Amino acid sequence: MRRLLTSAQMRYADEFTIANKPIASIDLMEKAARAFVQCFLRDEFDTNKSVVIFCGKGNNGGDGLAIAHLLFINGYENLKVYIINFSDKQSNDFAINLQRLDETKCKKIVINSLSELKNIKADLIIDAILGSGLNKPLNNEYQGLVKYINRLNKKVYAVDVPTGFLAEGKISPDYNGVKAYKTICFQRPKINFFFPESAMAMEKFEVVDIGLDENFIQKQDADFCLVEEGDISKILKPRKLFSHKGTFGHALIIAGNTNTMGAALLSSMACLHSGAGLTTASIPQSGLIALNTTLAEVMALPRDEHNSIEDFAKYQAIAIGPGLGITSENEQLLENLIIDKQPLIIDADALNILAKRPDLITKLSENTILTPHMKEFDRLFGDHDSWWERVESAKNQAQKLKIIIILKNQFTFICLPTGKVHINPTGNPAMAQGGMGDILTGIIAAFVAQKYSSIDAAILACYIHGKAGDSLAKGRFVVTASQVANQVPKEINLLVKPDI
Structure with a gap:
């Protein structure tokens, strides 16, 4: 049985893997991005399509930046990255990946307020705004951003979890997060992916292995297990x-x-x-x-x-x-x-x-x-x-x-x-x-x-x-x-x- 962990336990698994493999957190993020891109390219192999990646400034956004870099290398030249600057905080790995992206010709646009969201056009959208650490409703700025993305009515791929979707716990019937076509999640599906209300947030999901310590994960006390x-x-x-x-x-x-x-x-x-x-x-x-x-x-x-x-x-x-x-x-x-x-x-x-x-x-x-x-x-x-x-x-x-x-x-x-x-x-x-x-x-x-x-x-x-x-x-x-x-x-x- 594959143990299904809470978002807090998965963060602990990240930390354990980084400390014991050992692997630097930025290198683990790169592995996650590569796994995401491999999955994405199986679905979306037409590199002529235009792609917009929305990145927050936390680790989910760091994943998005690494994904942008890899897609650019893989021939997606019609690609833009929108950095959502709604907070002064940013993770260290986000900063490192931002510097790496600066060294490419990939287009980056910083969004400081909702009013700056104008004339965004794309065939495909990648959502890397907020990850699984979310434990409260979206505030007004993020909610407005999500509404804008949903109104674009484009195929959305979510990185690990759609922005606004809780990894575990009660899913509100008034879900107001990103509505993704597909979520590509890391190492384990989120517990809430198996609940019927998750259909409001995604049509499907796929799990990719990013090299977290499986022995550690399987030893964790978990209420939920997935039959294999x-x-x-x-x-x-x-x-x-x-x-x-x-x-x-x-x-x-x-x-x-x-x-x-x-x-x-x-x-x-x-x-x-x-x-x-x-x-x-x-x-x-x-x-x-x-x-x-x-x-x-x-x-x-x-x-x-x-x-x-x-x-x-x-x-x-x-x-x-x-x-x-x-x-x-x-x-x-x-x-x-x-x-x-x-x-x-x-x-x-x-x-x-x-x-x-x-x-x-x-x-x-x-x-x-x-x-x-x-x-x-x-x-x-x-x-x-x-x-x-x-x-x-x-x-x-x-x-x-x-x-x-x-x-x-x-x-x-x-x-x-x-x-x-x-x-x-x-x-x-x-x-x-x-x-x-x-x-x-x-x-x-x-x-x-x-x-x-x-x-x-x-x-x-x-x-x-x-x-x-x-x-x-x-x-x-x-x-x-x-x-x-x-x-x-x-x-x-x-x-x-x-x-x-």
Whole structure:
């Protein structure tokens, strides 16, 4: 897991690297500028385009000056640097890079006030005004500058972070910073890049390595970690000789209602394709024909009028909720499962039943997994004004209740009983289709049935679910839930490392 640090911790990592590699701070800034330019040139290889770089007088501006020098060397002759002189302070490295730039023919213009911003024309803009150290709203001068840049309506590349964007903490719904096309950030993405509100500040981001001490970074105490493919390969276990269906557990999917059998079929299909030895679907009698004709490998456990299930202990994993319906009978069924101290995977309508019965939330068994989307989460734990606050609540509730909360979004937050949050990076907008949550629930159930811990099952399921969608989305506008379920075993096969 790649630890995601706060802006203060990243500054400490800079200082540690400078002191221990050793490397001078100006040389580290040069490495950062080179990494930025390499990334920039992959996107913008037409050196005939005109570029304007706005540089503050701190280290972010120093990066911008170094970037200007490198772009000029790389053939960007139609380039201007605007130095934003709204403060008497300047960093030492800014001063050194300014002197270096003075030795070139690159055009520099000092802006002392907003009134001097006139007739700025460019194909591309690079924002190197204020970096990740910002911890308060922009003042009037900087806010006016940002408004001017945004009104230019040009493609903007931000250096490390868009000016006005907080690296961590609550993102204001009235964000008034630079609106970048792409942020090229150094060594680690900022924590706030993974929150939906970041879309107000950037369309995309890319991380470039600038040579900070990785061992030091990975030893830092961090609340947030980014899941990587290598982590998944380490968790997944290859199947051994003489394994049989009993080896890989029995999963029970309690789902579906008269008009919502699709949810039961999708979650059962995903469980089947994710490797559960046996999958049983507890469905209404009316859904038997659909199940038997669609998923011959899945066994049926018809729910009677009392929704009773005789023997919970025979199942190694129980998932409840997809398409279930909110009825008194289903409420009683969920209560029985909770009272029986079964660790559950709870999704969809079962979450909405829980929201009506907060007394049941406190009785959840340790390692129960909740899989809410935003609205379901707020029904459970109260309304939230921002995603930062929502994730903080999920962290606290997961720790307090000793459960796992999978808070679903483009980047899914897997909140653990330890208080840590693992961010899943896979998945894409092509997956914005009904039924995707049902697929995720089935995958989780399959991994729990196969005796993975609840934490590992949650991490594996989120990553593989999104990775299947990513593979399918290449060249496709839309990916359906059933396509994802069918893709899952292919992704597992690619990720699992054979025993040597």
